Amino acid sequence: xxxxxxxxxxxxxxxxxxxxxxxxxxxxxxxxxxxxxxxxxxxxxxxxxxxxxxxxxxxxxxxxxxxxxxxxxxxxxxxxxxxxxxxxxxxxxxxxxxxxxxxxxxxxxxxxxxxxxxxxxxxxxxxxxxxxxxxxxxxxxxxxxxxxxxxxxxxxxxxxxxxxxxxxxxxxxxxxxxxxxxxxxxxxxxxxxxxxxxxxxxxxxxxxxxxxxxxxxxxxxxxxxxxxxxxxxxxxxxxxxxxxxxxxxxxxxxxxxxxxxxxxxxxxxxxxxxxxxxxxxxxxxxxxxxxxxxxxxxxxxxxxxxxxxxxxxxxxxxxxxxxxxxxxxxxxxxxxxxxxxxxxxxxxxxxxxxxxxxxxxxxxxxxxxxxxxxxxxxxxxxxxxxxxxxxxxxxxxxxxxxxxxxxxxxxxxxxxxxxxxxxxxxxxxxxxxxxxxxxxxxxxxxxxxxxxxxxxxxxxxxxxxxxxxxxxxxxxxxxxxxxxxxxxxxxxxxxxxxxxxxxxxxxxxxxxxxxxxxxxxxxxxxxxxxxxxxxxxxxxxxxxxxxxxxxxxxxxxxxxxxxxxxxxxxxxxxxxxxxxxxxxxxxxxxxxxxxxxxxxxxxxxxxxxxxxxxxxxxxxxxxxxxxxxxxxxxxxxxxxxxxxxxxxxxxxxxxxxx
Numbered sequence: 001x002x003x004x005x006x007x008x009x010x011x012x013x014x015x016x017x018x019x020x021x022x023x024x025x026x027x028x029x030x031x032x033x034x035x036x037x038x039x040x041x042x043x044x045x046x047x048x049x050x051x052x053x054x055x056x057x058x059x060x061x062x063x064x065x066x067x068x069x070x071x072x073x074x075x076x077x078x079x080x081x082x083x084x085x086x087x088x089x090x091x092x093x094x095x096x097x098x099x100x101x102x103x104x105x106x107x108x109x110x111x112x113x114x115x116x117x118x119x120x121x122x123x124x125x126x127x128x129x130x131x132x133x134x135x136x137x138x139x140x141x142x143x144x145x146x147x148x149x150x151x152x153x154x155x156x157x158x159x160x161x162x163x164x165x166x167x168x169x170x171x172x173x174x175x176x177x178x179x180x181x182x183x184x185x186x187x188x189x190x191x192x193x194x195x196x197x198x199x200x201x202x203x204x205x206x207x208x209x210x211x212x213x214x215x216x217x218x219x220x221x222x223x224x225x226x227x228x229x230x231x232x233x234x235x236x237x238x239x240x241x242x243x244x245x246x247x248x249x250x251x252x253x254x255x256x257x258x259x260x261x262x263x264x265x266x267x268x269x270x271x272x273x274x275x276x277x278x279x280x281x282x283x284x285x286x287x288x289x290x291x292x293x294x295x296x297x298x299x300x301x302x303x304x305x306x307x308x309x310x311x312x313x314x315x316x317x318x319x320x321x322x323x324x325x326x327x328x329x330x331x332x333x334x335x336x337x338x339x340x341x342x343x344x345x346x347x348x349x350x351x352x353x354x355x356x357x358x359x360x361x362x363x364x365x366x367x368x369x370x371x372x373x374x375x376x377x378x379x380x381x382x383x384x385x386x387x388x389x390x391x392x393x394x395x396x397x398x399x400x401x402x403x404x405x406x407x408x409x410x411x412x413x414x415x416x417x418x419x420x421x422x423x424x425x426x427x428x429x430x431x432x433x434x435x436x437x438x439x440x441x442x443x444x445x446x447x448x449x450x451x452x453x454x455x456x457x458x459x460x461x462x463x464x465x466x467x468x469x470x471x472x473x474x475x476x477x478x479x480x481x482x483x484x485x486x487x488x489x490x491x492x493x494x495x496x497x498x499x500x501x502x503x504x505x506x507x508x509x510x511x512x513x514x515x516x517x518x519x520x521x522x523x524x525x526x527x528x529x530x531x532x533x534x535x536x537x538x539x540x541x542x543x544x545x546x547x548x549x550x551x552x553x554x555x556x557x558x559x560x561x562x563x564x565x566x567x568x569x570x571x572x573x574x575x576x577x578x579x580x581x582x583x584x585x586x587x588x589x590x591x592x593x594x595x596x597x598x599x600x601x602x603x604x605x606x607x608x609x610x611x612x613x614x615x616x617x618x619x620x621x622x623x624x625x626x627x628x629x630x631x632x633x634x635x636x637x638x639x640x641x642x643x644x645x646x647x648x649x650x651x652x653x654x655x656x657x658x
Contacts, residue, residue, distance in 0.1 A: 023265045023266075023268075024265065024266040024267065025264060025265070025266065026260050026261070026263075026264045026265060026266045027264060028266070029266055030111075032260070032266055033261075034111075035257055036257040036258070036260040036261035037261055039254050039257040039258050039261065040242070040258060040261045040262075042254075043242050043243045043244070043246075043254075043258055044240060044241065044242040044243070045240045045241055045242075046161075046240050046242075047083065047084065048240075049238045049239060049240035050084055050160065050189060050238060050240075051084070051087055052238070053236060053238050054084065054087045054088060054091055055087075055091070057236055058088070058091060058187075059091050059094065059095055061185055061187075062088075062091055062092050062095045062096075062156065063095040063096075064183070064185075065155045065156055065181075065183055065184060065185055066096065066099075066155050066181075066183065069096065069099060069155075070098070070099055070100060071099060071100045071101075071102065072092065072096065072099055072100070072101050072102070072155045072156070073102050073104075073152065073153065073154045073155050073156075073181075074088075074089070074092070074101055074102065074103045074104065074154065074155065074156050074157070075103070075104040075105075075106065075154050075156075075157045075158075075176075075179070076088075076103070076104070076105050076106065076107075076157075076158055076160075077106045077138060077141075077157065077158070077159045077162060077176060078106065078107065078108075078138075078159060078160065078161070078162025078165070079105050079106065079107045079112075079116060080107065080109075080112050080116070081112050081115040081116050081119060082105070082115070082116030082119045082120065083119065084158075084160055085103075085105065085116070085158075086119065086120070086123055086126075088156075088158060089101060089103065089126070089129055092156070093125070093128065098128075099128070100128050100129075100130070101128055101129045101130070102130050102132070103129050103130065103131050103132070104132045104134060104154075105131060105132065105133055105134060106134045106136065106138060106141050107133075107134070107135065108135065108136060108137045110135055113133060113135050117133070138166060138172050138175075138176075139166075139167075139172075139577060139578065142172075142175050142577075143578055143579075145179075146658050150501075150528075150529070150530045150658050151501070151529075151530070152179075153179060153180065153181040153184065153498075153499065154179045154180055154181060154184055155180075155181050155183075155184050155185075156184060156185055156187070157176050157177075157179065157180065157184070157185075157186045157187070158186075158187040158188075158189075159173070159176065159186070159187065159188050159189070160187070160188075160189040161189055161190065161191075163188065163190060163217055164217055167576075168576075168577075169217060170518075170519065171518060171519065171522055171577070173186070173188070174519050174522055174523065175522060175526065178522075178523065178526035180498075181498065182494075182498040182499070188222070189238070190217060190218060190219050190222070191217075191218055191219070192218060192219050192220070192237065193218035193219060193220035193221070196242075200262060200263075204263075219235065223235070231491070242258075242262075244258060244262075246258065247259050256268070256269050371555070371556060371613045371614075371616075371619055371620065372613065372614040372615075372619060373612060373613070373614065374608050374609070374611075374612045374613055374614050375612065376614070377614055378459075380608070380614060381609075382459070383605055384605045384606070384608040384609035385609055387602055387605040387606050387609060388590070388606060388609040388610075390602075391590055391591045391592070391594075391602070391606055392588065392589065392590040392591070392649060393587075393588045393589050393590075393649075394509075394588050394649065394651070395431060395432065396588075397586045397587060397588040397651065398432055398435075398508065398537065398586065398651070399432070399435055400586075401584060401586050401653055402432070402435050402436055402439055403435075403439065405584055405653075406436070406439060406535070407439055407442075407443060409533055409535075409655060410436075410439055410440050410443045410444075410504065411443040411444075412531070413503045413504055413529075413531055413532060413533055414444070414447075414503045414529075414531065417444070417447060417503075418446070418447055418448060419447060419448045419449075419450065420440065420444060420447050420448070420449050420450070420503045420504070421449075421450045421452075421500065421501065421502045421503050421504075421529075422436075422437070422440065422449055422450065422451045422452070422502065422503060422504045422505070423451070423452040423453075423454065423502050423504070423505040423506070423524075423527070424436075424451070424452070424453050424454065424455075424505075424506055424508075425454045425486060425489075425505065425506070425507040425510060425524060426454065426455065426456075426486075426507060426508065426509070426510025426513070427453050427454065427455045427460075427464060427508075428455065428457075428460050428464070429460050429463035429464050429467060430453075430463065430464030430467045430468065431467065432506075432508055433451075433453065433464070433506075434467065434468070434471055434474075436504075436506060437449060437451065437474070437477055440504070441473070441476065446476075447476070448476050448477075448478070449476055449477045449478070450478050450480070451477050451478065451479050451480065452480045452482060452502075453479060453480065453481050453482060454482045454484065454486065454489050455481075455482070455483065456483065456484060456485045458483055461481060461483050465479075465481070485514075486514050486520050486523075486524075487514070487515070490523050493527075500527075501527060501528065501529040501532065502527045502528055502529065502532055503528075503529055503531075503532050503533075504532060504533055504534075504535070505524050505525075505527065505528065505532070505533075505534045505535070506534075506535040506536075506537075507520075507521075507524065507534070507535070507536050507537075508535070508536075508537040509537055509538065509651075511536065511538055511565055511570075512538070512565050517565055517570070518573055521534075521536070521570070521573075525579075525656055525658065526658075528657070528658035529658065530658060531657075531658075532657070532658055533655055533656065533657060534655070534656040534657075535653060535654075535655055536567075536570065536653065536654040536655075536656070537586070537651055537652070537653045537654075538565060538566060538567050538570065538651065538652060538654075539565075539566050539567065539649070539650075539651060539652070540566060540567050540568070540585065540586075540650040540651060540652040541566030541567055541568035541569070541652075542648075542650060543588075543647070543648045543649045543650045544590075544632065544637045544638070544647040544648055544649065545590075545610065545647075545649055546566060547631070547637065548610065548611075548628065548631060548632070551627075551631060552611075552624065552627065552628055552631070555620075555624055556611045556612055556613050566652075567583070567651075567652035567654060570654060571583070571654070574654075574656070579656060580656075580657065581654050581655060581656050582654070582655040583652060583653065583654055583655075584652065584653040584655070585650060585651075585652055586650065586651040586652065586653055587648075587650055588648070588649045588650055588651055589646045589647060589648055589649055590606075590610075590646065590647050590649045591644050591645070591646050592606060592610075592632055592638065592645050592646070592647055593643075593644045593645045594606060595607050595629065595632065595645075596629065596633065596645065598617075604616070604617050607628070611628065616628075632645075632647060633645065
């Protein structure tokens with residue numbers, strides 16, 4: 001018996017690699033898909049099972065969301081023809097008699113939306129409900145909502161059996177979750193991981209057609225994500241089944257349509273035939289330079305092309321072996337796999353490429369390394385970081401940006417207002433924050449400022465407080481100190497300030513240190529007022545630091561969640577979601593002269609910082625140390641100016657609206 005699962009609130013979806021296939025996708029023929037889907041509904045207890053939940057556990061949840069309220073804001077995402085939406089509205093009316101309801105309906109299918117409207121016309125007792133019809137995809141709604149209703153919050157949102165059809169389910173759920181009132185609830189219904197449907201796709205999904213984007217998402221994926229982030233949730237099992245008897249009767253039209261729906265292959269019975277294909281899964285060892293591919297059958301010859309700047313990796317499989325090893329050029333032990341929608345499809349008769357799908361920023365397979373991470377020894381990290389600041393132009397180039405291009409931005413955010421809400425995320429010891437506050441005061445003289453500071457390091461935060469105590473003319477600023485990680489802050493903020501919006505948020509050189517840069521960016525962007533601005537500053541991706549890590553990063557430390565993250569990656573993510581931004585180049589350099597003097601303490605601290613390795617000169621092999629110094633000294637990486645050796649370290653500023 002299959003089961004459906006329900007989760008409140010959200011998770012981040014795992015990357016799913018899809019295999020190439022030659023079978024015709026059912027989704028490419030809307031008419032045939034609808035016929036197959038109708039047979040599925042007739043053959044399954046899905047709607048009945050979900051309705052049983054809506055009539056059972058859900059009323060108590062609906063009763064809790066707004067006791068005593070006279071108006072409720074609701075939203076259905078992927079509402080289809082509306083049967084389940086109207087049942088939820090009926091239960092809400094029972095729990096809150098007399099209350100008015102503002103109901104937003106999000107559905108990309110015009111045909112489905114018309115059927116929903118027809119159902120509303122036929123259904124009595126809906127005079128208390130105002131329907132707003134959003135005939136658009138969720139990605140389109142997000143942009144439209146931020147322009148139309150940036151301050152509006154919702155009491156209840158439901159997303160029932162629809163996350164499979166999104167390109168980035170995790171980001172979508174985070175967005176909708178950000179729309180909730182303080183006591184609001186988000187309802188998600190998905191297939192359970194132990195269902196027959198998941199088992200079918202696990203076994204044969206690679207053979208099927210061009211399926212919807214994330215058919216493998218299950219409640220188990222959500223639970224793992226929620227547990228990892230410390231997000232609490234309630235979970236309910238909803239027993240359901242599909243009657244597949246007619247699938248076993250040759251030529252039965254309903255049986256064939258049901259098979260089409262289950263496999264998402266058009267005319268599955270006619271189009272499917274046995275293939276001599278071999279499908280491979282990647283299994284990476286925790287020690288050593290090589291990864292292995294374990295194939296389900298022997299006799300496969302595959303090639304994987306992975307790009308990481310100039311590094312190309314291939315997987316060469318022998319004709320008589322089920323195991324293959326990755327051979328990377330430039331002695332790489334750290335391979336970046338990029339996946340596309342059309343991924344691994346290997347046959348006994350040829351060579352196919354595994355392309356890689358880049359999910360907003362690069363995903364990496366980390367191999368074991370014997371070099372100790374600098375980040376594991378905080379006092380040494382702080383010494384090396386201070387040496388980096390002393391040797392680089394980073395703070396100066398940021399200050400120049402803040403004093404010039406940023407001025408116009410700051411002047412536009414709340415013209416004529418007497419109070420401004422500002423937030424610094426990863427503020428460090430506060431020098432850049434105070435420069436931003438100074439410029440803000442120049443643009444808005446007399447305005448009061450509420451300044452939230454988010455910094456996980458107690459040592460850095462104390463230095464920030466000391467700097468504030470020494471700095472004059474800050475009486476107009478109220479500081480709130482948040483000594484916590486961004487993930488902890490997100491949870492704390494939603495409990496403490498769910499309605500509060502910000503005029504200006506800055507995240508400077510800090511996205512490398514969060515587990516999920518995309519989700520972090522989207523959360524803080526969701527806190528902006530209508531005319532608010534979010535400032536990001538990261539490496540441009542074109543400096544020598546990036547080239548150093550592209551070449552030797554695999555042999556450095558094991559720490560640094562996203563040390564490869566650059567402005568180029570963030571812009572790719574923003575472009576994919578249609579989020580507009582402004583970009584500014586911040587030219588910067590690092591003076592590395594001391595690195596070439598053996599035993600020079602400043603030079604060794606700087607090398608530690610550049611490589612993120614404790615005592616790099618002592619712990620690295622002579623070959624690695626020589627290779628790093630040769631790369632840094634090379635004519636395409638450094639230049640000598642007035643007897644000093646300097647490398648470029650350009651930054652890029654990205655400015656986003658709500």
